[in-house]
Amino acid sequence: MTLLLIPTIAFLALTAGTFIPAYNLTSTPLTAAQPPAGFKLIERKSGPVSITLRVPDSGVFAGEAIDIEFRVTDTRKVDPVFGATGIPRVVSKAVITMPEMAGMPEHRPKIHTEGIPGDYGIECFFPHGGEYKIALTLQIPGIATPVRTDFLVDIRDEAAPGTRKAVVRPYTLDVKAKGSPKAGDATDLQFTIKETKSKATVKDLDIAHTKLFHLLLVSKDLSWFAHEHPEQQPDGTFTHSQIFPAGGQYYTFADVAPRGAGSQILMGSVKIAGNVPAAVPLVPSGTTNTADGIKANLKGTSNIPIGKSLPVTFQLTDTRTGDAITDLEPYLGAYGHLMIIHADGQTVVHSHPAEDELGIAQSKRGIVAFNARFPKAGTYKAWGQFQLGGKVVTIPFVISVGGAK
Numbered sequence: 001m002t003l004l005l006i007p008t009i010a011f012l013a014l015t016a017g018t019f020i021p022a023y024n025l026t027s028t029p030l031t032a033a034q035p036p037a038g039f040k041l042i043e044r045k046s047g048p049v050s051i052t053l054r055v056p057d058s059g060v061f062a063g064e065a066i067d068i069e070f071r072v073t074d075t076r077k078v079d080p081v082f083g084a085t086g087i088p089r090v091v092s093k094a095v096i097t098m099p100e101m102a103g104m105p106e107h108r109p110k111i112h113t114e115g116i117p118g119d120y121g122i123e124c125f126f127p128h129g130g131e132y133k134i135a136l137t138l139q140i141p142g143i144a145t146p147v148r149t150d151f152l153v154d155i156r157d158e159a160a161p162g163t164r165k166a167v168v169r170p171y172t173l174d175v176k177a178k179g180s181p182k183a184g185d186a187t188d189l190q191f192t193i194k195e196t197k198s199k200a201t202v203k204d205l206d207i208a209h210t211k212l213f214h215l216l217l218v219s220k221d222l223s224w225f226a227h228e229h230p231e232q233q234p235d236g237t238f239t240h241s242q243i244f245p246a247g248g249q250y251y252t253f254a255d256v257a258p259r260g261a262g263s264q265i266l267m268g269s270v271k272i273a274g275n276v277p278a279a280v281p282l283v284p285s286g287t288t289n290t291a292d293g294i295k296a297n298l299k300g301t302s303n304i305p306i307g308k309s310l311p312v313t314f315q316l317t318d319t320r321t322g323d324a325i326t327d328l329e330p331y332l333g334a335y336g337h338l339m340i341i342h343a344d345g346q347t348v349v350h351s352h353p354a355e356d357e358l359g360i361a362q363s364k365r366g367i368v369a370f371n372a373r374f375p376k377a378g379t380y381k382a383w384g385q386f387q388l389g390g391k392v393v394t395i396p397f398v399i400s401v402g403g404a405k
Ligand SMILES: [Cu+2]
Pocket: 211, 213, 214, 215, 227, 228, 229, 332
């Protein structure tokens, strides 16, 4: 993990009289000098204030609700036994983002106080593994200027079932098909995003890549794929009409961001009546494929390391002239989208190209580099989507990851 060192923010307006009261052993509750064992401590200092994040040695896993604790202390008030004095009544805000996922909605988790003065807990849920940035803003009693600091935390991929405590996902997706859905007919689908605990319909969503709801519909063998954007109804549910090509079970993946909770991929499925064709075997493809007059040359997909971000590059050329495609248009706020689904239909990766100057300049020369991350071994199907001439072109590949494992 690369560690970004955040410059210490200048500490202003420190008036000794209005800072926390002088340390007094008789009136101060027990203060933890040492954090509980089993944590990696990441400390940031800002003037006399020290902020220490405690990351469990056992790791933080995607798909779990977890409190990440931090301790705020006054380094000028050090007790020989209890260490630096914890600062109570700090009003904190946290914003969690993924530096590699430009345009991903922010997660703004709740923060609570723990039983010990100076100890706080961030109520986190990470939908998938990767490197996350936790940006803290602390309003400290007696200090006028808020203290801002960042921590980078590596979140591990979801643990194998049974190895960690049972996972309660904060949100679920209900999928209903109106009437008796048949292949070849327009099927009216209704999607309801629910809060798992309260079962309440989640109506308030953050926009991600210009839409409230990105829907991926995929046949069970991953041979058929559609990327749609259901419309929100006054009751908060979303609807979409779809013609399915054949009978069988289809996966429905909702890429949504309940307000302040960050991007989530919620899974569901729908059954369509009609002839079920034989499953198309998922065989790793070569590194070139064409669609609608566009040839894509795929780079970066040999020897993919598991659980590490890596660039997966599409080099796009005109099939007739062989010239680079130079007229890509932004599609849903980016020069391309890459959806990746594991053969088991349980792991979905949605990635976007780097949106910095270099990324944009490259995209305009037909070279679109996505940041992708494959959480486990197996075969994946990947669909690159690009827009030109107002039309979306979808180019699929089948990628094998960590063959021997
Ligand atoms: Cu979308």
